[in-house]
Amino acid sequence: MRLAQLTDIHLPIPSAPTASELLGKRLFGYLSWTRNRKYRHRLDPLERIVADCRQAAPALTVISGDLINISLQSEFSAALQWLGNHFEYSQVAYCPGNHDAYVRTPWHTGLGLLSPYMSGERDGGPQVRAPRGPEDFPFVRKIGALSVVLANSSPPTLPCLATGRLGSAQIDAIGRTLSAQGAAGQCRILVLHHPLTDEAAPRRKALDDRKALRSVVHDAGVELVLHGHTHWPVWASVQTRDGPRPVVGGGSASHPTAHGKYRPARYNLFSIEGDAAAGWRIEVEARELDPASGEVKTAERRILLSPQK
Ligand SMILES: [Fe+2]
Ligand SMILES: [Fe+2]
Numbered sequence: 001m002r003l004a005q006l007t008d009i010h011l012p013i014p015s016a017p018t019a020s021e022l023l024g025k026r027l028f029g030y031l032s033w034t035r036n037r038k039y040r041h042r043l044d045p046l047e048r049i050v051a052d053c054r055q056a057a058p059a060l061t062v063i064s065g066d067l068i069n070i071s072l073q074s075e076f077s078a079a080l081q082w083l084g085n086h087f088e089y090s091q092v093a094y095c096p097g098n099h100d101a102y103v104r105t106p107w108h109t110g111l112g113l114l115s116p117y118m119s120g121e122r123d124g125g126p127q128v129r130a131p132r133g134p135e136d137f138p139f140v141r142k143i144g145a146l147s148v149v150l151a152n153s154s155p156p157t158l159p160c161l162a163t164g165r166l167g168s169a170q171i172d173a174i175g176r177t178l179s180a181q182g183a184a185g186q187c188r189i190l191v192l193h194h195p196l197t198d199e200a201a202p203r204r205k206a207l208d209d210r211k212a213l214r215s216v217v218h219d220a221g222v223e224l225v226l227h228g229h230t231h232w233p234v235w236a237s238v239q240t241r242d243g244p245r246p247v248v249g250g251g252s253a254s255h256p257t258a259h260g261k262y263r264p265a266r267y268n269l270f271s272i273e274g275d276a277a278a279g280w281r282i283e284v285e286a287r288e289l290d291p292a293s294g295e296v297k298t299a300e301r302r303i304l305l306s307p308q309k
Pocket of ligand 1: 008010066097099229230231
């Protein structure tokens with residue numbers, strides 16, 4: 001079975017914000033967008049990445065946050081339209097990033113607009129439903145033997161901070177969910193925006209309660225953890241009761257070129273085989289834009305988990 005991860009898409013801001021929309025933290029974000037970020041996140045490379053991803057026809061595409069930039073209502077509407085133009089609801093599962101919760105916004109004109117892409121099993125039951133608010137996480141998308149558990153690590157923060165926080169209730173729910181899915185013999189993939197390892201982000205951008213999350217993940221077990229936020233690829237691991245398990249941070253899907261640690265637009269395509277009794281085998285292909293030719297090619301291939309590991 002194949003699963004794709006796209007992250008940190010940062011769709012263009014569709015129109016100039018009004019003065020009242022720019023009061024407070026959004027002003028900093030808008031200046032950063034107009035001076036720098038709008039040149040680093042482009043639609044053309046993104047469209048090429050998405051076309052390649054669609055051709056690969058994964059069973060599910062996860063988007064690990066930062067679809068937009070400063071949480072304007074116009075951005076949420078544009079993001080909903082962009083998603084609808086490229087994917088069916090059932091093909092995508094999304095979790096919010098810090099730029100999707102840049103400031104506090106009303107649910108029904110903000111993040112809630114993206115609810116169809118955050119629908120899944122909740123509260124430990126089999127009933128699939130949309131979230132009722134930003135605290136209504138995690139949710140599970142089940143595709144055959146795959147259980148993808150998506151969390152919300154992105155409450156709004158003060159200016160100049162891009163930290164994440166899950167909160168103890170959500171961390172406990174993640175633990176219960178991973179345990180239940182593991183007991184059911186499912187291959188468990190945890191997805192959140194912020195990295196759970198210490199090295200991937202400086203304190204200003206880190207997940208505040210990553211230690212508590214790692215403890216729960218250790219006890220419950222997991223087969224793979226995916227995150228975004230760094231904008232460059234991360235290959236790491238987390239300790240679990242079953243041994244180390246892979247942690248993969250995705251590079252941004254909209255960079256036109258390489259730049260320092262940053263790679264051109266890319267996404268991860270995972271192949272997952274096996275079962276709980278024999279063990280899971282997970283391989284990843286990082287598909288990346290070649291800026292010279294405009295083609296998307298395999299940049300690297302790694303075996304992340306095998307029954308022997
Ligand atoms: Fe981002
Ligand atoms: Fe982020």
